[in-house]
Amino acid sequence: MNLEKVIFGFFIVLAATLNFGFVYGDPTDPNQHHLWEFFVAFVVNVIATALKFGDRTQIGAIHLATSLVAVLQLAAAALVWFFAPPGPLSEGTIVSIVSLSAGAALANLVSVVILIAETITLRR
Amino acid sequence: MNSTLLLTLRRLRAPIILLISIFAIGMVGLVLIPGVDADGRPWHMSIFQAFYFTSYTASTIGFGEIPYPFSDRQRLWVTAIIYASVIGWAYLLANILSLGRDQAVRKAFADRRFRRSVEALVEPFFLICGFGETGRLIARALDKRGRRFVVVEIDETRAQQIDLMEFRQVPLALAGDARLPASLEAADCARTNVVACWRSPTTTTPTSRLP
Numbered sequence: 001m002n003l004e005k006v007i008f009g010f011f012i013v014l015a016a017t018l019n020f021g022f023v024y025g026d027p028t029d030p031n032q033h034h035l036w037e038f039f040v041a042f043v044v045n046v047i048a049t050a051l052k053f054g055d056r057t058q059i060g061a062i063h064l065a066t067s068l069v070a071v072l073q074l075a076a077a078a079l080v081w082f083f084a085p086p087g088p089l090s091e092g093t094i095v096s097i098v099s100l101s102a103g104a105a106l107a108n109l110v111s112v113v114i115l116i117a118e119t120i121t122l123r124r
Numbered sequence: 125m126n127s128t129l130l131l132t133l134r135r136l137r138a139p140i141i142l143l144i145s146i147f148a149i150g151m152v153g154l155v156l157i158p159g160v161d162a163d164g165r166p167w168h169m170s171i172f173q174a175f176y177f178t179s180y181t182a183s184t185i186g187f188g189e190i191p192y193p194f195s196d197r198q199r200l201w202v203t204a205i206i207y208a209s210v211i212g213w214a215y216l217l218a219n220i221l222s223l224g225r226d227q228a229v230r231k232a233f234a235d236r237r238f239r240r241s242v243e244a245l246v247e248p249f250f251l252i253c254g255f256g257e258t259g260r261l262i263a264r265a266l267d268k269r270g271r272r273f274v275v276v277e278i279d280e281t282r283a284q285q286i287d288l289m290e291f292r293q294v295p296l297a298l299a300g301d302a303r304l305p306a307s308l309e310a311a312d313c314a315r316t317n318v319v320a321c322w323r324s325p326t327t328t329t330p331t332s333r334l335p
Contacts, residue, residue, distance in 0.1 A: 043144065050137055050140045053135050054130045055134075056130060073310055
């Protein structure tokens with residue numbers, strides 16, 4: 001067992017689960033999507049991206065690409081949140097935040113699938 | 125393709141992740157700890173304000189306590205952020221500076237520069253493998269006739285010395301083993317007119333090949 005691999009897998013799966021957890025729920029209801037969960041999902045996604053730096057293999061490149069997509073989507077969602085009018089979030093705003101995050105969740109899912117596929121092909 | 129950037133980022137992974145963590149923890153504390161606004165009402169920072177504050181504090185710019193003066197509780201937390209983030213920055217900077225001394229990174233940058241310069245050569249050129257006595261003579265002769273040449277030399281110090289020698293044209297040199305296909309490929313050997321000269325440790329046997 002390799003500690004680096006554990007950390008790598010941990011952050012990739014955590015990025016996906018947090019992202020999914022934030023998206024999960026009624027997309028029109030701001031009460032079902034917590035700001036802090038979004039914040040933590042964003043930070044973990046950025047860390048997962050940093051962990052993927054510097055792998056020259058094809059799989060490493062796709063890994064990095066999916067993470068960059070996820071961070072970009074989450075950053076867009078954060079900007080929507082930032083520019084939302086003050087006070088409670090309107091239905092339209094929360095829907096667009098959740099749908100952007102759902103896109104990030106899909107990218108994270110791809111990342112997890114690659115991780116699993118990589119692990120399975122390693123076994124002989 | 126851009127392996128130098130990836131190599132650099134890979135070496136900086138640990139400090140980058142440390143800095144991200146310090147930022148995140150600092151921001152969480154700033155948002156959670158209540159402050160007091162101008163009218164004496166409790167007030168919480170937004171995540172964006174916390175990010176802004178952490179950014180200018182961590183980079184030692186220090187715009188001060190905005191938008192309202194901090195409470196002592198906030199100041200206690202900010203003290204912790206200051207020490208942690210300055211250590212994080214220092215660690216990152218130390219890593220960036222030590223990259224400049226890292227042999228692997230320097231070689232990667234030098235190789236990339238060489239590849240680009242060779243690619244940029246418009247005119248036909250000669251590839252000299254091994255810059256021993258024969259290689260040097262051939263280089264001088266080519267230079268006198270106004271021909272461009274590219275050198276692949278196995279000895280690193282000797283490859284660096286080529287820059288200091290007097291030639292009419294700027295010589296391009298790669299420190300690498302000419303027996304390896306990668307070195308020849310870097311020197312764009314498919315485009316050269318003649319691959320000239322070979323230096324072995326014991327004997328010098330010039331050979332040439334037409335394309």
